[in-house]
Amino acid sequence: MTASARAAKPLDVDALIEDRGVGVVVCCGSGGVGKTTTAAALGVRAAEAGRRVVVLTIDPARRLAQSLGLIELDNTPRPVEGVGAAAGGSLDAMMLDMKRTFDDVVLAHSTPDKAAQILENPFYQAVSSSFAGTQEYMAMERLGQLRAQAERDGTWDLVVVDTPPSRSALDFLDAPKRLGSFLDGRFIRLLAAPAKAGGRASMKLFSFGANLAAHTLSRVLGGQFLADVQTFVAALDTMFGGFRERADVTYALLKEPTTAFVVVAAPERDALREATYFVGRLGAEGMPLAGVVVNRMQVLEAPGLSGARALAAAEAVEDRAEDDLPSATAAVLRLHAALARTAARHEAHVRRFVAAHPGVPLSAVPAAATDIHDLDGLRAVGSALSGT
Template sequence: MMLDMKRTFDEVVESHSDTARAQQILANPFYQALSSSFAGTQEYMAMEKLSQLRAQADRDGTWDLIIVDTPPSRSALDFLDAPERLSSFLDGKFIRILSAPARGAGKGIGRLVGAGVGLFAGVLNKVLGAQLLSDLGTFVAAVDTMFGGFRQRAVETYALLAAEGTAFVVVAAPERDALREASYFVDRLAADQMPLAGLVVNRMQNANADGLSADQARAAAERIEDEDAMVASLLTMHAMRLDEAARQRRLVARFSGAHPNVLLRGVPALAQDVHDLDGLREIGDLLGQPT
């Protein structure tokens, strides 16, 4: 399934609030912006959706395996960092100030907060505008009781990522930049003590020399270029494929040298695009072959 960020956020609100409070939150302009476009919301909602799917699998036996497909590795780190960023946001001074009146309602602290935050609120009014600040304050007050649940589920899901039965598979093309990104992500997983299953190098050039090396093919192409241009072109193409395959093998060997304990599997470039179950089965068969 494709992650629907806003729908997932709405589901969280509806499942952890009574009907009146949920309607108040869903109608709030700040919530509508937060749930659809704020930086970091997508990564946290991915955590929430993973938590929902895991709970459903445990309850109903719906799935044997849940696969989370993330963007390239630097963006995948945003997914790993989402719980910590959420906790920092919820514990931040700005949120505490906005939620303090709700938390202190009916208590002596309400007057203290009102007196102490007056100047700060005036500055925010000028910077954000009175209406935006009002929407933000209303939103924070409405979801104040949900903050603990947000944090708890994020922490629990993060712990699930490091638990037995979870495994990370890093996928990279056999290119310098892609393998550098893969190396960065592998190091980060090791630092966070996350379980790494291995690296899949996708679309490897699988050129077989068949007794004709790249140098021999180029030399033959030069000799017959004037006599048979088509055969000469095929020989040149053969040489180029062999050169590319050798270049890719060197890059992969460099990665393996830096990460000798990382299991590695290569998948050759296929003649056709992979867009159906038959293509996925072919990829699966290739992954299962011994290296």
């Protein structure tokens, strides 16, 4: 554990994953900070502490996915062999397939005829497969499903979720609410009305403003597009209630004390700024923050030798050299000095973060020399997380 991390209250990862009262762990943070690795490592460690865990990953690195036995994205949790059995635990892992999740929702909540109509709608196809935002909704939807399945069948007692690499790390928090306010909005009724009532006549029911809005949309988007949207909305109308209900349930679940948020960051300015947003937002929403994990901390193997002293020694060694050959010792010392400088910068970033967030537990994970591609690598990350 590094000095700046020691200054903060440590995040007790083992207490977190061993706490049977915790049923959902959400790993969030900006892109490229090792969220998925952290989620996977927590999953492995929890399983080996006897929990029956399912890890929902969004977009894992290929080799990380392979280390969990995930070959393709198929939306179904698969057992990860060789994890947790000795402790009575188990680990399942899955990758999110957002289109498949959306399709499943449609199929589960409408008649076969209606489902077919929705699945063929061009607007639906665009929404469900390609556009930004859908991933957030579907990650939340899948989390809700897994949690429900866990409670119903007792398959799992812990769901660990990785969050999508969003424009903003906050997107996935906003997704369910946005969906809710959209569904409650007048606009959706406006869209749904003409198709339901079978024509423009029904528009008279709306205010002048609504008419103007619809007319404008039709002008801007073209009639066919609007008709597609209207058909889509009308077809979905019956299942929207269920949609919103589940979005509300998932949102409420996130606020329960059985949920724990782990904000993941790297010791860089931008990543820690995102972490700051997140910590603030979770607080404002009353969502339970377990703590912050700072990955990729540069740590020194020879911490007793300061960077400045190493640099001075390198110069002294070179000065004494009797030939012009590069000195191995000087090179090794210069490397140490460079690492020490990076380590100092990382420390400073974390220190600033800790100072600005008193009382937020924090755990720092040393940077690994190479990338992680097997279960042992994940176990090593797990021990680093727990400070052992």
